[in-house]
Amino acid sequence: MLQFSKYQGLGNDFLLLDGRSLEDSEELFGLTPERVQRLCDRRFGVGGDGVILALPPREGGELRMRIFNADGSEPEMCGNGIRCLARFLADSDGDVAPRRWEVETLAGRIVPALADDGRIRVDMGAPFLTPETIPTALDVGVEGLPVGVLEVLGQPLAVAAAGMGNPHAVVPVDDVxxxxxxxxxxxxxxHEAFPARTNVHFVEVIAPDHLVMRVWERGAGPTLACGTGACATLVACHLLGLANRQARLDLPGGPLEIDWDEVSGHVFMTGPAEAVFDGVVAPSLFGLGDERPAAAATPLVETDPSPAQASLDCATVCINGCLRPEACASADARARVTALLEGLSLDDLVALAGESLESRTRGRLSRDEPAVP
Known part of the structure; x- marks a missing residue:
């Protein structure tokens, strides 16, 4: 039984799966690109812009985040997604402000914090402004970031590129x-100027502290908001001389406050994240019966694994069969998971999921109740 919570940040919505307490969580979830696509399908599935996994840490953080776009691809990071993750963690664990989390992502460690007003303020780190770190084939201009005129469908576009752990193309226009x-x-x-593909943002400058933008998200298409995109857009517009270091950015789903701190060089994003509903996915969504989902033929894999990695990530590369049967690193964990599943009936699993959902919902309602004077 796949239990999830759905959250949205300015209309950018995600399915959240909590695997922090499970040693073999990625294997137990059984996700594949095809199943992510099915989950995110707004007619035949739950519907969402992506799926986010909360996982045990690997590099000294409090937890690790993996995110998958609606097409099954895995981006490095997502600003709206990490705000939703932080709100989900607070709701699940009963946390109140001030609370911060050290979250490991493919873009490095990101630190979201719960503010007193319920919004999430995220230290997104310093932007990437060199071609090789974004990556892009554009050259750095006198403005201090990669810029150039690209021909797109026969139309010349003045493009600036910036990275927030993932690539962004920013195009200032007169009428967004x-x-x-x-x-x-x-x-x-x-476009060939972006070898890893790119998120695309068209931006109109209303005032130096007020920008309006529209988002084409890599792997997802038009979305109502993009947190990393808003950060990259503010950075690019400031370096182009169009905006202050702090501004309100209006996206189709609502506004974000972006602040590029001059002292630390870090970009801070502040915005909302709200719960939508909790649920349990029916096995039939994946074409399964009541039995435990079998290993899929095309597993999700980590992005850019290091060739010098000393040990295998058995939750991903070994999903179709153990590559080191003589010294399987996850044999004990797999045995415990198998024993747990074999010891519980489908009714037991449904009951456990229902109890967990009820507990989270009661906690969320209690949080939202006004204080008695």
């Missing part, structure tokens, strides 16, 4: 509402 986002965004995402 007039842009054909579906056509130009899709074409610029896969």
């Amino acid at each position: 509402a007039a842009i054909d986002l579906d056509t130009l965004g899709a074409a610029l995402e896969v």
Whole structure:
């Protein structure tokens, strides 16, 4: 039984799965690109812009985050996603402000914090402004970041590139509402100037402290908001001389406050994240009966694994069969998971999931009740 919670940040919605207490959580979840696509399908599945896993840490953080786009691809990070993760953690654990989390991501360690007003303020770290770190084929201009004019579907676009652990193309325009986002965004995402593809943001400057933007998200298409994109857009617009270091950025789903701190060089993002509902996925969604899901043929794998990695990540690379049967690192964990599942009936699993969902919902309602004077 796959238990989830759905959260949204400015309309950018995600399915949250909690695997922090499970040693073999990624194997137990049984996710594949095809199953992520099915979950995120808004007609045949639950619906969402992506799936987020909360996992045990590997590098000294409090937890590790993996995120998958609606198409099954795995991006390095997501600003709206990590705000949703922080709100989900607070709701699940009963945390109140001030509370911060050290979260390991493919873009490095990111630190979201719960503010007194319920919003999430995230230290997104310093932006990446060199071609090799974004990555992009654009050259660094006098502005201090990669810039250039790219031909997209026969139309010249003045593009600036910045990274927030993932790549972003920022295109200032006079009228953001007039842009054909579906056509130009899709074409610029896969432009040869961005070898890892890119998120695309068209931005209109209302004032130095007020920008309006529209988002084409890599692997997801048009979305109502993009946290890392808002950060990259503010950085790019400031270096281009169009914006202050602190500004409100209006996205289709609502506003974010972005602050590029001059002292630390870090970018801070502040915005909302809200619970939508909790649920349990029916096995039939994946074409399964009541039995435990079998290993899939195309597992999700970690992005850019190091060739010098001393040990295998058995939760991903060994899902179709153990590559080191003589010294399997996860044999004990797999045995415990198997014993747990074999010892519980489907009714038992449904009951456990229901109790957990009820507990989380009661905690959330208690948090939202006004204090008695």
